[in-house]
Amino acid sequence: MNIDRVRKELQESALREFPNPERVGCPDAETLAGMSRRIIQMTQDQLHHVTHCSPCFQTFLAIRQEMRQRRVMRIRIAAAACAAVLVLGAIIYWTGTVRPTPPVQIASVTTPATLDLRPLTENRGVEQGRTNAPKPPLILPRKHLRLTLYFPVGADEGQYALQLLDGQLRTLLKEHVTATLQDHIVTAVAELDLSSLSPGLHTLAIRKNGDEWRTYSVVLQ
Ligand SMILES: [Zn+2]
Known part of the structure; x- marks a missing residue:
């Protein structure tokens, strides 16, 4: 069993095993979002709560997932921009070297x-x-x-x-x-x-x- 599967199993059990309909001890939404985005440093108690409260853990994972997708999107945009620059450079190179210069206006x-x-x-x-x-x-x-x-x-x-x-x-x-x-x-x-x-x-x-x-x-x- 590899580490990713272990992590996935733990995540699924955390999402399943700790229903907290009363939201007892939950941090407010802003704090939870800040911790998920690593803007706010998580204390040991907060870490314990998030990993033992299915609704908080679900929010935590959802925010992490959204950040991952945004990062992937940014990389794709950057890659597309790089590709566009390369294509443009190739066009300029090609037209500048292969295309014949316009004839001199003799008249x-x-x-x-x-x-x-x-x-x-x-x-x-x-x-x-x-x-x-x-x-x-x-x-x-x-x-x-x-x-x-x-x-x-x-x-x-x-x-x-x-x-x-x-x-x-x-x-x-x-x-x-x-x-x-x-x-x-x-x-x-x-x-x-x-x-x-x-x-x-x-x-x-x-x-x-x-x-x-x-x-x-x-x-x-
Ligand atoms: Zn909670």
């Missing part, structure tokens, strides 16, 4: 480029014959550009219209830019998306409002 990325028009003599007008005047062509990559323009010496600050023309002088792009003096150079910045244009010789036309067009040969690569 919003601009490539910086500079056109220095200062050493160039521009063509006056956009007549076809005159755009082919010999001068080193400017080269621009066919990308979405953030283009910084250095205007020729003597150019004024202010609003400029900017156009990119193809070999047949058809307008491909139009832009309005504001030129301001920066470090003694009249400078403007234009955002030009050249990514969908054909490679080859083009013409960049720039005109201050109310003035005539100045054109520059530009090779798109």
Whole structure:
């Protein structure tokens, strides 16, 4: 006979053998609950009473049982919380390492480029014959550009219209830019998306409002 069975037998006999309908010598409910919960230290006499009074012993066992169940519930909740944290961690780990990163928004990325028009003599007008005047062509990559323009010496600050023309002088792009003096150079910045244009010789036309067009040969690569 193992110790648990002995204890169970004793418990059952205590519950059965000591009926105390008059509740003679019973502690009040609060004291009994406190002793059952081990909040109140049980004296030797109280221990003797509880183990020799079936109603008190029943209450004692019921409170102990309830505490055990609460403890089990707390452990289960804690275990579930741990499991949830582990699952969450696994999800974060998995999504962070296996899931591909979102593609880079290429359209919003601009490539910086500079056109220095200062050493160039521009063509006056956009007549076809005159755009082919010999001068080193400017080269621009066919990308979405953030283009910084250095205007020729003597150019004024202010609003400029900017156009990119193809070999047949058809307008491909139009832009309005504001030129301001920066470090003694009249400078403007234009955002030009050249990514969908054909490679080859083009013409960049720039005109201050109310003035005539100045054109520059530009090779798109
Ligand atoms: Zn009692």
